[in-house]
Amino acid sequence: MAAWEALAARRDTLRARKNALLTGAFGAVGLATVLLVFALVAIIAVNGAPTISWEFLTQPPREGMSAGGVGPMIFGSILLMLGAFVMATPLGVFGGVCLAEYGERSRLMRLMHASVAALAGTPPIVYGLFGLAIFVLKFHFGVSLLAGWCTLTLFCVPAIVLTTEAALKTVPAALIDGGLALGLSRWQTLWRIALPYALPGILTGVILSLGRAVGEATPVLFTASVYYSTAETKLGWETLRQPVANLPYYLAEGYRQPGVVPERFIWGACLTLIMLTLLLNAGAILIRSRMRRRYLW
């Protein structure tokens, strides 16, 4: 009896030790991840901060890109993002509504759900190729802002659809039933009750996917990008048919052609790009926390 108890006690100590070791490891990995994020952001901030100035953020590059700033690139990135936002949001939201409303009802809808999920995981380079084949060449948009918008839209939509669908699924059935009981039609219920309730989730999804789009060089690589842009960007109808400079492409090419763009400029552009995406993320978080409160009961 005593031998058995001793064995059991030893086994339990071993178990406890193993447990402590493993749980400690889990926590350490979690902590390491956080540290990694801070380290990455800190290194970029430290290296990039000295470059950031009003001139850097607003002026076009001068003297063969070795001086001046990245104004047109920032402007182009924002322009690309805004166009994609305008086009992708309705498409994505209505697509999500379609999935949520008709859900698993028919084989066609199941197929659609699967294909949206597959599209969401499709590599950006594939979208770039598709945009080149269809928008640039087939539709004769040329390498232009317009083609870039269309490609970025396709790139953003699947993620927006999926988040919209997920957000609509969180709407309590009681709210929907209440709407229907009050005599609202199905689509009025959707428009006046379900969508407003799901809005924070949808907006978060939209903003996050836009953040991804603004940092992603690949979809616009063949469809909208131009590296060297010294001209003052004037807005007009012709802008639609012209290629635009943008930050990710500037970074990619700046790296590829070493010595053209000074290193501090690249760090500065890195920091600017990160600030842009982080601003979007912060906006998403803000919206999420602000709008949730209205619907607590």
Add this chain to the structure above:
Amino acid sequence: MWRIRLFDNLVQAATWLAGALLLLTIVAVFYYLFAESQYAFQRKFPFGFRVALQPPDSEYREEISMDPTASLLATHQEGTDELDDAEDATRLPAHDELMQMQSLVTATAQTDDPAQLRTDALFRDCMRAPKRAEQGERLLLLAFALPNYTGDRMVLAWEPDVSFDPAYCPYELRLRLLRASKGVSIDPIEIDLRRQPKGRLELPIWKARSQDEWLQGYLFELEARPTTTTPWATLQQFLKADWAPTILYPRFGMLPLMLATLLITLLAVGLATPLGLAAAVYLSEQASPRIREWFKPILEVLAAIPTVVLGYFGVMLIAPALQQVFGEALQLSSGRGLLATALMMTVFILPTIISLSEDALRAVPNSLREGAEALGLTLAERVRLVLLPAAKSGLIAAGLLAIARVMGETMIVWILSGGTPTMPDFGSPTAALGTLVKPTRGIPDTIAIEMGNVEFESSHYGHLFLLGLTLFVLTLGINLLGFAYRKRAQVSL
């Protein structure tokens, strides 16, 4: 009432429209990638062959074909100008006509200096502007003598450009005499350029009338007919281990690119999965709600760092470190390569894996947790025996999604891979280490790099789309599998 109905119909129409567009998108992506990769099968390679007409006593030298002081053979492309077959049969084109032909890029004025004529002047090559031979295309080569040439024999000399390899040439190339000018009696000439890539042939002299109206002479035809046109042959080539998209006789074997992409994916996901899983377990089982609330946005920050920046980061930090460690032993010029790429990919994919695995773990019902705890299992045991098996489908889905994303990620590989297609070699420890740290190149970055300076609708262009299609089909399969697992996770829990 009608307003409500109108509104209803509008919303419904928009919904259906969006749904239809989404379904259309995936079909269109597939269709257009497929359609554009057709160009890969058309084998529109340019070929370089020099054909010269020269005095018999001059040796054919490579330099003379680069000398543009005079022209004897002119080329024009079938169907690209107003000269059709019927016309070719009846007369030789006049000088002005020839000059106006677009394809006659390198035609230059004839010289009046007899000394120059006697040596190197009487030639024309199609190397200077390599002509693009498409399926069944004919190049017409017009040969003529200058009025002040005094000899009575001429030599037709031909030679392929340096990289010509008869075994690799996708065409049957024939040089044949179509027509001679009046008064010259000559036997029919037909030369198989693949059997006899280099040679000389004596011809009787012909004369041109004057400088303005040059033309009496020979009309030769260089016919290129594809020998291996089956898609199967192209695909077989596509699966070989040799990627060298040169202008002449390119080789499109994508095996090294594919293997590099697979290796990078394997390494990155293999590294990131245990780490991500550990962090996810910590988040869902150990961390307090407060910590979790802080952790999520931090993770989102990591996920929001653009891949270009991550790639640049790898170049500035990881690559130099690798070079310091292995540089001397392996003679590395930089630390860029498979390992550096895979490490940065790990950082890239970590937030995705963590948040997806955490979702999967948190979807496990609490009753299971509590039951396991009531049985006296420690946390580690609960995780291993209860949580992981229960969340299996969701975790597999997360892993598959991560694989698909790493496979297709472009900028990190572009910046960090080093850009040289290499076959992985695990024959010996040194070779294996070399494979890991030496430059390599994957599928997505190859598309990104080479699409920038490719000629549209060429074979190269088609092959890049074929690469894209391969990538798309691969990730599509993985994504659909992941989708199925996610569905299963939702159903089973």
